[in-house]
Amino acid sequence: xxxxxxxxxxxxxxxxxxxxxxxxxxxxxxxxxxxxxxxxxxxxxxxxxxxxxxxxxxxxxxxxxxxxxxxxxxxxxxxxxxxxxxxxxxxxxxxxxxxxxxxxxxxxxxxxxxxxxxxxxxxxxxxxxxxxxxxxxxxxxxxxxxxxxxxxxxxxxxxxxxxxxxxxxxxxxxxxxxxxxxxxxxxxxxxxxxxxxxxxxxxxxxxxxxxxxxxxxxxxxxxxxxxxxxxxxxxxxxxxxxxxxxxxxxxxxxxxxxxxxxxxxxxxxxxxxxxxxxxxxxxxxxxxxxxxxxxxxxxxxxxxxxxxxxxxxxxxxxxxxxxxxxxxxxxxxxxxxxxxxxxxxxxxxxxxxxxxxxxxxxxxxxxxxxxxxxxxxxxxxxx
Amino acid sequence: xxxxxxxxxxxxxxxxxxxxxxxxxxxxxxxxxxxxxxxxxxxxxxxxxxxxxxxxxxxxxxxxxxxxxxxxxxxxxxxxxxxxxxxxxxxxxxxxxxxxxxxxxxxxxxxxxxxxxxxxxxxxxxxxxxxxxxxxxxxxxxxxxxxxxxxxxxxxxxxxxxxxxxxxxxxxxxxxxxxxxxxxxxxxxxxxxxxxxxxxxxxxxxxxxxxxxxxxxxxxxxxxxxxxxxxxxxxx
Numbered sequence: 001x002x003x004x005x006x007x008x009x010x011x012x013x014x015x016x017x018x019x020x021x022x023x024x025x026x027x028x029x030x031x032x033x034x035x036x037x038x039x040x041x042x043x044x045x046x047x048x049x050x051x052x053x054x055x056x057x058x059x060x061x062x063x064x065x066x067x068x069x070x071x072x073x074x075x076x077x078x079x080x081x082x083x084x085x086x087x088x089x090x091x092x093x094x095x096x097x098x099x100x101x102x103x104x105x106x107x108x109x110x111x112x113x114x115x116x117x118x119x120x121x122x123x124x125x126x127x128x129x130x131x132x133x134x135x136x137x138x139x140x141x142x143x144x145x146x147x148x149x150x151x152x153x154x155x156x157x158x159x160x161x162x163x164x165x166x167x168x169x170x171x172x173x174x175x176x177x178x179x180x181x182x183x184x185x186x187x188x189x190x191x192x193x194x195x196x197x198x199x200x201x202x203x204x205x206x207x208x209x210x211x212x213x214x215x216x217x218x219x220x221x222x223x224x225x226x227x228x229x230x231x232x233x234x235x236x237x238x239x240x241x242x243x244x245x246x247x248x249x250x251x252x253x254x255x256x257x258x259x260x261x262x263x264x265x266x267x268x269x270x271x272x273x274x275x276x277x278x279x280x281x282x283x284x285x286x287x288x289x290x291x292x293x294x295x296x297x298x299x300x301x302x303x304x305x306x307x308x309x310x311x312x313x314x315x316x317x318x319x320x321x322x323x324x325x326x327x328x329x330x331x332x333x334x335x336x337x338x339x340x341x342x343x344x345x346x347x348x349x350x351x352x353x354x355x356x357x358x359x360x361x362x363x364x365x366x367x368x369x370x371x372x373x374x375x376x377x378x379x380x381x382x383x
Numbered sequence: 384x385x386x387x388x389x390x391x392x393x394x395x396x397x398x399x400x401x402x403x404x405x406x407x408x409x410x411x412x413x414x415x416x417x418x419x420x421x422x423x424x425x426x427x428x429x430x431x432x433x434x435x436x437x438x439x440x441x442x443x444x445x446x447x448x449x450x451x452x453x454x455x456x457x458x459x460x461x462x463x464x465x466x467x468x469x470x471x472x473x474x475x476x477x478x479x480x481x482x483x484x485x486x487x488x489x490x491x492x493x494x495x496x497x498x499x500x501x502x503x504x505x506x507x508x509x510x511x512x513x514x515x516x517x518x519x520x521x522x523x524x525x526x527x528x529x530x531x532x533x534x535x536x537x538x539x540x541x542x543x544x545x546x547x548x549x550x551x552x553x554x555x556x557x558x559x560x561x562x563x564x565x566x567x568x569x570x571x572x573x574x575x576x577x578x579x580x581x582x583x584x585x586x587x588x589x590x591x592x593x594x595x596x597x598x599x600x601x602x603x604x605x606x607x608x609x610x611x612x613x614x615x616x617x618x619x
Contacts, residue, residue, distance in 0.1 A: 221488075228474055228485050235472040235529075238434060240460035240489035240536055343476075 022356045029349040036348060037208050041201065048200045058200055062268045064308045065203035066261050069210050071288040071300040073257030078286070079295035079343075080218060081250040082230030083151070084159045088258050089281035090166030091139040093274070095259025097173060097185055099135030100194045100266040103127060107195075114195040117267075128197050132206065132263040139259025140252050142169075147251040152244065166282055173274040190273030191266075198267035206264060210257050215297065217253065226250045230295075280322070287325055291332055293339025298346040386448075387412045387540050387571050388433070388464075393442035395425070395432050402428040404595040405442070410540065415562070415572045417582040417603065419616060420592030426575040427469050429592075430542050433573075434466035435459045446540070461489045465538035469545045469575075471529040475518030479509055482517050482528055486535030495535065502531040505561065523554040530561070534570075541565070542573045547581065559585055579616035583607045591616075 024032070044061075047053045053061070074088045106127060107113065116124035142165070150161040177187045185191055217223050225246045228236040237243050266272050288307050292299025311321050332340065388410040395403040403425040410416045418426050431437045433444055435456035444452050446464055454462075474482050483502060487495035503510040506527045512520065517528055526546055533541060543562065547555040555578065563585050566572050576582035583589050586603035591612060599612065606612050 224481070224485065225488065227477070231474040231476045232472050234436065234468055235474060235532075236485070237436060237456045238460070238466045238468050238472075239485045239532065240457045241485070242455065242457045244455075 022353065024349050024353055024356075032352065033348055041204050041208075044204060045201055059268065060309060060312050061200060062198055062203045062264070064305050065207045066198075066264050066268060067285070067288065067304040067308045068207050068301050069257055069261035069264070070285045071292065071304040072211060072214055072297055073254045073261065074285050075289045075292075075295065075297065075300045076214060076218075076257075077251050077254035078289050079293075079300075080223070080226050080230060081247060081254075083247070083251070084156070085162040085251070085254070086159045086279075086282050086286070087146075087162030087164075087166030087169075088254075088285045089277040089279075090162070090169040091142060091255040091258035092262035092265065092281070092285075093166075093169050093173060093272075093277035094142050094262065095135035095139040096262030096266040096272050096277075097135075097191065098138035098259065099131045099263030100191055100272055101184065102134045103131035103197065104194065106131070117195050117197040118199075124197070128202065128267075132260050135263035135266075136256040136259040139262065140256040143252040143255025144248065147248050147255075151247040151251060163279065163282075166277065166279065170274045170277055173272075173277075185272070185274075188274065190271050192271050194266050194270050194272065196267055196270055198264050203264055203268075206260060210260065211297065211301075214253070214257065222246065222249065284325070287329055290339060291328065293341035293343060295343040296339065296341045296345055298344070299339055299341035303340065385412050386410070387446065388573070389443075389445045390429075390433065391443045391445075393429065393432065393444065394440040395428050395437055396440050397428075402595055403432070403439075406590075406592070406595070406597050407442075408590050408597065408600070410571060410573055412539075412571055413566070413569065414587045415566050415574060415585055415603075417574045417576060417579075417586035417589040418592055419576055419579040419582055419589060419606075419612075421616070422577070423594070424592040425595040426592055427544055430466060430544050430573070430575055431468075433542065434464065436466075457489065460536050460538075463537070463539035464542070465533040465536045465540075466542045467529050467533040467544060467546065470548065471522075471525045473517040473520070473525050473528050473532070475516070477517055478514050479517055479520070479528055480513040482532050483509070483535050486532030489536055494537065498535055498537060502534055505534070505565070506531050523550050523557070526550060526554075526558060527561075530558075534565075538570065540571045540573060542575070544575050545577065546574070547576060547578045555581065579612070580607065583612075 044053075048058050048061075070088060070092060074085070077083050077085050110123045110127045112121065112124045112127055117128065146161060146165050150158045173185045174188050176185050177183050218226070225236065225241045226249070228239065228241055229243055229246055233243060284307070288304045289300055291307070292301070292303035311318055314321070336342075386409050390409065391407045392405045393403055393407070394401070394405055406425070406429065408416070408418075418429065420426050428437060432439050433446075433451075435451070435454055435458075439452055442452075443450055446459070446462060449462075451459055451462070451464075474485060477485070483499055484495070487498060490498070508524055509528060509531055512524065517525065520528060530543070530546065533543075546558050546562065550558065559581050562572060562574065566585075574582055574586065583603045583606050589601065589603050589606045590597050591599040591606065599606065599609065601609065607617075
């Protein structure tokens, strides 16, 4: 396997004492991760197409993907930025409605019918991508409108304002038709007839792209600024970080991906109804983040997966789901206050590097330099 | 000597509480100037306001001849004015190296590569602990890290807020030696301290702050031997 000594980092952040460490080159890392993602996609698609995974199970898988996007996007605002927004379902709702309405109105323009989403014609694909981006953009605009005033305040105001925002969205979606005088959202009965444009492959693709973009953002100089704000706002400000800008950036990014997730949700469920996006939905997403570990991407992914599949598996007892949530949260807060995975993040490249350097999980590993050891320990200050 | 910072009739309030009531002072290039005073005299408020973290109610602050009142903190750092805040405030969840990288946030890679070597030369212990999480450093090491971080932005004027706070006497001397050396190498320093004797002994000039106003000013040596100052701050 091709390896190289790493490019000279700007400021060496890891002690490189001892024998020369073999590092993977950046293209190698990207290629490896891309291969893994492709493998997952192909195997998953084969199982779905071959009927090994039933239609019902496929729908659950799509929902898993959607909630992964929701949890990971909320994690940007909660885990990385250190704020506590309580209205993530509001952004999901806005994005979902915007995406579905955009898509349904523009179907004739693109000459696309509901069936084309199943067969996957190029025009349908283009329309879908545009609609998802539109959903994300509308949610992001809402994020700016809420975030700019709320993020200037300290303390619990953001939680209160976002909580109020989600409720306002719910009421607006219910009543906007009466105000406008024509049918847009379908009011309380909901928006129906949304083509089922969400399938396993495009959900998987959107999840992969979202995770990559968020990961890349957090590893960049911008991500470091966001983490610095969480760690110590005054020090970040004194170090020259534009705190207002980066708080808004993280919050808006969080809203954008929630909007994209909402867009997929609309296509998966086929009906958008305001009542689905109440306060409890926001809390469910927050539970996923807290349970997985604030600031851990893999934690959000795993707990979103488990917490989406579990209620399906326990359908018979679904009335007790919220009780179970409460119990689980309390137990986690008592025994693992930092979340199940803390701030640990999975890195395929690190595993491979460790293996190349003779540190294998089944061998007695030499004591790691730092328990909080993250991915590449070099800071590309200007990435 | 050219003036680098000039504060005129500065007023700062926290709600109804007036923390700073019309103070004026200036700093020339290459000086060490100390602001001394008791708890609550308004020393830290003054520094925070100069750094842009507080908004003054009135008065002017000019840095290198330009008015910086209302300029955002990150822009002030870019202009060459760095604050090493009270209580050190290192990024506890980041490594020492990452802290220094944050300090050079407004600078280019090339500049940081050079500057970090200078910081390591000044604080060799930081180099030894580059991968260690900053929260696990001792108080003295955290103070060195906070100063190193502030130096990463290559300030023309470095403001130090209570660098000796909570440190063992031997470390206090080490920190003050470093401050003196930094100054000898060309960094102008504004020092805020409760440890008045140390602060005045290395300062060219000093100002005494009392409940938001300047009650006395003079050279470091004059204040050190001033009867009132001795009684109030130096234990007779």
